[in-house]
Amino acid sequence: MAATSAAARGARGLLVLLLAAAAVGRVRARARPGEVLIWNDEFDVLDTRVWNHLVTASRGFNDEFQYYRDNWRNSYVRNGVLYLQPTLTAEEFGEAFLYDGRLHYPDCNLSPCVSEAGKDIVVPVQSARIRTLGSFGFRYGRLVVRAQLPRGDWLWPAIWLKPVDNAYGPWPRSGEMDLMEARGNKKLVTAAGVSRGVDRVASTLHFGVNKTHRSWRHTTWEMALPKGEDFSQAFHLYEMHWTPRCISFAIDGRVIGAQEPPPGGFWKLGNLDHNPGGKDIWADGGDMAPFDKPFFIVMNVAVGGRFFGDGLVNSPHPKPWNWSSPQPMRDFWERRAWWLPTWGDGGQSALKVDYVRVYAPAESNGFADNACADADARANAARHAG
Ligand SMILES: *[C@@H]1O[C@H](CO)[C@@H](O)[C@H](O)[C@H]1NC(C)=O
Numbered sequence: 001m002a003a004t005s006a007a008a009r010g011a012r013g014l015l016v017l018l019l020a021a022a023a024v025g026r027v028r029a030r031a032r033p034g035e036v037l038i039w040n041d042e043f044d045v046l047d048t049r050v051w052n053h054l055v056t057a058s059r060g061f062n063d064e065f066q067y068y069r070d071n072w073r074n075s076y077v078r079n080g081v082l083y084l085q086p087t088l089t090a091e092e093f094g095e096a097f098l099y100d101g102r103l104h105y106p107d108c109n110l111s112p113c114v115s116e117a118g119k120d121i122v123v124p125v126q127s128a129r130i131r132t133l134g135s136f137g138f139r140y141g142r143l144v145v146r147a148q149l150p151r152g153d154w155l156w157p158a159i160w161l162k163p164v165d166n167a168y169g170p171w172p173r174s175g176e177m178d179l180m181e182a183r184g185n186k187k188l189v190t191a192a193g194v195s196r197g198v199d200r201v202a203s204t205l206h207f208g209v210n211k212t213h214r215s216w217r218h219t220t221w222e223m224a225l226p227k228g229e230d231f232s233q234a235f236h237l238y239e240m241h242w243t244p245r246c247i248s249f250a251i252d253g254r255v256i257g258a259q260e261p262p263p264g265g266f267w268k269l270g271n272l273d274h275n276p277g278g279k280d281i282w283a284d285g286g287d288m289a290p291f292d293k294p295f296f297i298v299m300n301v302a303v304g305g306r307f308f309g310d311g312l313v314n315s316p317h318p319k320p321w322n323w324s325s326p327q328p329m330r331d332f333w334e335r336r337a338w339w340l341p342t343w344g345d346g347g348q349s350a351l352k353v354d355y356v357r358v359y360a361p362a363e364s365n366g367f368a369d370n371a372c373a374d375a376d377a378r379a380n381a382a383r384h385a386g
């Protein structure tokens with residue numbers, strides 16, 4: 001395990017800084033002047049004391065098609081790279097199991113714990129979601145993740161942050177910060193022909209009162225690669241710089257979006273005093289509330305779900321399910337000839353993570369003038385996808 005939090009916490013001065021940089025080896029991401037590495041994982045092994053597996057049959061808010069479990073098939077390290085790899089339920093349990101089976105893992109840690117054939121089939125996919133919940137959380141700093149995205153239809157990789165304490169209440173009251181979300185499809189477009197495939201990634205801040213009274217459209221930013229390129233072809237650097245004065249996202253060093261503490265706070269920014277309004281739930285928090293408390297890191301690969309709306313157009317094969325069907329997972333599974341070949345082999349359908357690093361100012365006042373000041377950030381923020 002390469003986590004150096006204890007060493008880095010005591011780090012002071014340039015010499016220690018240089019040693020830290022040398023120790024982490026491949027210096028594609030490195031501390032900037034005045035910064036120290038406060039936490040990292042280089043994935044020499046998958047340390048389950050650091051990364052806690054979510055084990056659940058819950059299909060999230062988005063009706064996804066996977067069971068998240070703690071199994072070497074779905075999460076492992078190979079050659080210094082972490083793989084989060086979705087697999088087929090039928091591969092281990094047989095096809096008939098999907099139609100008459102009952103899947104339950106005893107180490108389940110979030111209910112529901114059972115996926116059972118009934119109105120729809122048993123979840124057709126097994127996957128992994130790992131978190132630093134209980135081992136590492138941070139408030140403010142620069143998070144850098146070097147990752148290669150999965151390619152394959154209906155895969156939904158994510159690297160994101162969730163609040164440690166839910167100080168303002170359950171989701172989405174205490175906020176959510178999405179460093180990277182993408183869709184693995186090679187050719188997926190909106191009705192207007194705009195790509196929603198693996199050539200594009202998004203970073204997003206989520207906040208609000210509940211599932212219906214919330215906001216993210218003002219705080220989502222995208223980046224698309226030039227035609228012919230996509231994020232599954234190579235490793236890229238996904239970066240979030242979070243200070244008390246600014247949250248900015250960058251890919252390969254290029255800022256794609258930035259948000260300062262808005263006048264009136266995130267309540268005003270999200271237009272939450274309208275439709276239906278109510279009391280500003282962050283009025284007693286800081287300017288950045290709810291993004292002024294510690295968050296932990298989450299990484300996963302989901303499959304299917306409402307992130308793939310019925311309005312999206314896939315080719316060469318259409319979307320194998322729709323959201324008016326009583327059995328979306330069965331529709332998805334029985335049309336696997338359309339999507340399974342796109343998953344490839346040899347880890348193509350895995351989210352691959354080389355490292356996760358978190359930097360913070362060496363001095364406690366180091367965040368003082370870190371507003372979203374640089375012109376690049378402003379320029380990019382101004383033309384973010386509203
Ligand atoms: C969500 O919050 C709003 C504002 O407080 C409230 O009016 C609405 O009833 C809530 N909706 C649900 C589903 O709880």
Ligand SMILES: *[C@@H]1O[C@H](CO)[C@@H](O)[C@H](O)[C@H]1NC(C)=O
Pocket residue numbers: 321322323324325326331
């Ligand atoms: C949705 O899927 C169901 C089940 O496959 C199908 O019967 C129905 O025609 C589909 N609806 C639309 C609008 O495509």
